[in-house]
Amino acid sequence: MPHHRLVLQPTTLFLRIFFLLLSLPSPISTFLYQSHHLQHSAKSLVYHSSRRHSRSLIQRQLLNKINDFMFSGMRHNPKPTTEVGDVTVSISDAFDGGNIKFIGTRPNELDPKNTTDVILHIKPDRYTELEKIGHMQYFCFRATVSGLKKPHKVKYCIENAEATSYPEAWFGTTVCYSSNMGDVDSWYRNQDTHYTDGQLCWEHQHVKNGAVFFCYFPPFSYSRHLDLVSRCTQFANVESLGQSLEGREIECISVGSGKSVCWIIHRQHPGETMAEHYAEGLLTKLLGLDNKGKVGEDVQNILTKYTFYVVPCMCPDGAVRGHLRTNACGANLNREWATKRFYQAPTKERSPEVKAVLDKMDSTGCDIFLDIHGDEELPFNFISGAEKTPNWDKRMESLHGAFVAAYCRASDDMQQKIGYPAPPTTADAEKYLNVATNQIATRFNCLAMTLEMPFKDCLTKRDPSRGWSPARARALGAAVLSPLEYVHPYLRDKTEFWRNLPPEDDYVDTTDDYEAELRAAQEFVPLMKSKRYYSDVHEIHPSKQVQ
Template identity: 40%
Template sequence: MFITSQFDSGNIEVVKAEDASDIRLRIRKDAESDFFQWFHFKLYSEAERAHRLTIEGVDTAAYPDGWKDYRAMASYDREHWFRVDTTFDGKNLIIEHTPEQETVFYAYFVPYSYERHLDLLQAAQQSSWVEQRVLGQTLDGRDMTLLQIGEPAEGKKKIWVTARQHPGESMAEWFIEGLLHRLLDEDDGVARLLLDKAVFYVVPNMNPDGSVRGHLRTNAKGVNLNREWQTPSMEKSPEVYLVREEMVRIGVDMYLDIHGDEAIPYNFVAGCEGNPSYDQRLQGLEGDFKQALLNATPEFQVTHGYELDAPGQANLTVAAANVGETFNCLSFTVEMPFKDNNDIANPATGWSDVRSQQFGYDTLAAVLAVADKLR
């Protein structure tokens, strides 16, 4: 029996693994950072034998509340993922599972590999509507890639979507995959209408270095990119610097930044009510978008989410707030759960890659509902 995480987005440290009933593990921290919560590893062992895997010291993880009612994900083929029995004893995370096969992968959420990311970019490029552009390189030398979807023309809105500033929030790139699947479907009426009205600028992965390294929240330098939008730099946060420079060059009429939340078991959005320039027009747009998303999918709700910022008290280092303020536009952080959507719970899978894709697909209907009102 042994355990490995020597692969794309792998993260675990083995304390001991001699006895299937008492496997002890620890999560490796993000490089140059104290953040940790993402895990992803492979177990080689005996099929049909009960295993107890204890991940030690998770009470000091980035979001300890995230472990309450959380269940780990597992897969035999890395394509179909399911939940397994998991408990949090206040200090350790305990996974109890009897594998049906001799090898099994476990992860905090369904991984989205760098290879799949590259495949997504190339698949999108097959559409005549898509131009793929490299804005520059990350600290580890990976491409920062932008997909321009639609033909720019006078009067067309400029809609930006970024995902996975926090690399462990892999549901965000699954969301993008679903969004692109619909947006690039020539037979989809929502897509055709949207591309008549707007050009989309999509960054499927804002943090490829952190994604490959198995980080939860930071890039190769241990920097939280979603606190870099006021003063990004090529030395610390080239990912944000390059994307923000392109936003300034092109302009922004609407922005969605896609994330996952460790603790809250619902889908929700966070707006810009705390921005200095927030006004009645933006408030109305926010309300229209939320109502349209409620109409588009039962997976969305507005009861649960973050506390509202007081007027003028927004954190302008955060992407959605900064972009909303800079461009005086409709701007949201979109959050999905690591656990489940408790409004429509699915005990077998919880919130999943498939549901994330569908949420991205459905969100385009809400974008269409507000497209004509953006300016």
Template identity: 45%
Template sequence: MSALSKSKKTFPQIPDPAPLSGPVAISSNFCGGNIVHTATIVESPTKCRVELNVDQDPYTELEDTIHSQWFYFKGSLMDPILGGPNKGEEVTVDYVITNANRVAFPSAWPGSSVCVSTNGKKSWERKTKTDYDKAEGTLSWQHVHRQYEEGTYFSFFEPYTLDRHIDLVDRCRATRGVNVSVIGRSLENRDIELITVGTGPLKCWINHRQHPGETQAEFFAEGLLTRLCGLDDFGAVDGLAHKAREAFTFYIVPNINPDGSANGYLRTNAGGANLNREWATTGDYEAPTLERSPEVYYVLKKMDEVGVDAFADIHGDEEMPFNFIAGAEGCTNWGPRLQGLQGAFLGAYCRTNPDMQKEVSYDPEDPNGANLAVCSNQIATRFNCLSITLEMPYKDCYTCPDPERGFTGGRCARLGMNIVDAFMHVKDWLRSEEPFWENLGEDDQYIRPKEEWEGKATMMGQE
């Protein structure tokens, strides 16, 4: 019996793709692509409406749900013989995602803007007039297609492809003092790579992209590795990064979910497992297992082998227009030490990069109420260490807005570079037996965050 057949829920079905017709061809048959073209309504030779559905991840047994929200596709003008425009004509297309109200987080659409590239994915901008119609359940935007463009791509956030991942890993492998190893394979037999940098006694782990549609995470990894390995045009490691490599050994997993990334999923691996709920057994649901979540199984096995003194799990958040961290407040070992470490770490991060802030995050879990199947909670408890989940927005960043471009992959990479500063700030306290928290400065004090912020109701379409 399949996992889906065990569910008592009825899930909406995605229609079959529409036949090729009209002035614009829609394609998502590439790495990370996701969309189903359901209809084209031609209003005139140079105006049409293209209707789309976001395709679904595989069924997730533990949560008894089907996730979806990531989309990434290409729109191309058809040849005149096949219904495309005549030479020199432009075509105005109204793109409409008709199942936008049936995705994982429909409340995330207000304030969102679609990413678009018209130069073959070399650069990305925002469709600032993206509209979510709550009554109709649609997400829509307009684009004028011009002949001889390199290709127009649309996505939920800037894609980070497996080709780019391979190039990043290869550059690390070619760098002196950096070790790249394969610690396991995914369900579809892709490599789970671990990049080790530094020779210090402190073990710092940073995992990325448990949720494959959160591509922000791998841009973050690229920035982090660029700084630690000297991968930029100068080919040199800066002074602080050099000291970090002496203080820490960094264990970096740039993409823990390569199958979901290749298949264009939002939150799951190839078998439908939400990896960020696979770090401990839940009831009679055993996790992690080689059959369901080998990606987590192999990484956790390696963590147990080498140890962890500090940890960050890197994500993107669909709804909140902030960069923020979620901590270990609900773990049984939460107390002055972990609270002091988290406060000082976040204080240093904010001073280094104003895209980070302290006040807004998920409401902290109740004392002793942590879900240990969530990665950062499991690591905080298992290793009694500083352990955080870091989230970046799909939307524009509320604290440092840039409406035309929104929050970008480049800014994710900068946050990746700057996490080195935050870890260096707390390095002497990570395993200290002294009550360091009693002497922290004002900027390093822990602030209990909350999910509410001024202007939230307006941005989220609640007014």
């Protein structure tokens, strides 16, 4: 394997010394903060009451900025190509949504002559100050093989899989692969994927020269996002609610003439790409994008009852960067919906995406809210509610139960038994009023829910070769109109309407313990018994801190 060497120019050496000095708690950092050219970088972090804490935050942000500058031309590996005999394997994440770092190669222990091990690392998101972690889990990269004269096997190993945000989630994961990233329905699952000794590994037989893409879940590129928004413009009102930190528009598609207001947002966590595939399915159904704007009577009817506001991508910067959970500056948008103690949110400086949407919601009101996500660990589609929040009562519980039951009737990919357990007390729920679903339920006294889709195969309807896929996510998005129609009469009903609902609409307490389902399928997957609610890393690993 060629030696990987990075030569630093004198200017870069100077900046590295500067970078080191800046990390020290000295008057230098204070002076730099006050300088005109660095003020803007620091603004987004002046939200702590403690001057000492503020200074450390400013230093961290400045270090991030300088690091970006120093390595702006070296975001990817300086020489990510390795030669194995006559065969060359080149690894790249230099594309929209890419994320991987090439570490090196090693001889395969079992078959060193015919198999090459390629060692990789997932790159972390920007450091998240509120959660004290650099999230990472999502990956997407291109492997190009050249000089191939006969089929050659490559074993890909993500060496730092154990250090990711949700290492438990690797059990049962199957990596996605495709030779045509432009075709979102061309992805298959590598069923050889296994998580052993803290590494996620899989083998791929390269039968001809060319590129193969590998990822955690099939991407939804920014160009596809722009195309989706453009197609919606013909049949709905499309507006920008504001811009992201890097200047990308936060588009909102609105349609319908009904008095009830429905907000559906997607992809707060950029690595949860299935959320935007879901948005595409929803918008295609709602606007007739696949039929020149013509929609059926069911859609025409629901458009007279609701006015829809749909945000297909809340975090475009993180999506382009290949992040798992954060925007360009490291903010986890689903923790930016309200101030939490000293941490003010949302702000234009750190979370303009959330602020723009919340400001618009305040002007329109909200009668029902859905936040679309993906869950790394649970192999099911499920809906999590605003249980135990201040406004949670029999009305809310009944609306939630009826909606989930109606969704299950509309799609056999939805189920109501497995999901996040509800917080045990109101005090526990109130700690998370900065989460979108909880904040909207409390702010508007409305039914608010988080819909989660799996990264893995969906155990309610298995498809090992494809797993949970973009096509099924689109279908689930289209199916949501049925439960929205079903609960519409009750959204603001002040009577005890639940007395007239059928028993199958009853609220169901969810559990994350799906061992019974696995035993029935004669499978075993290690489970985490202390499953968090709200996907909080520190509820799972109190001491976890990824730098």
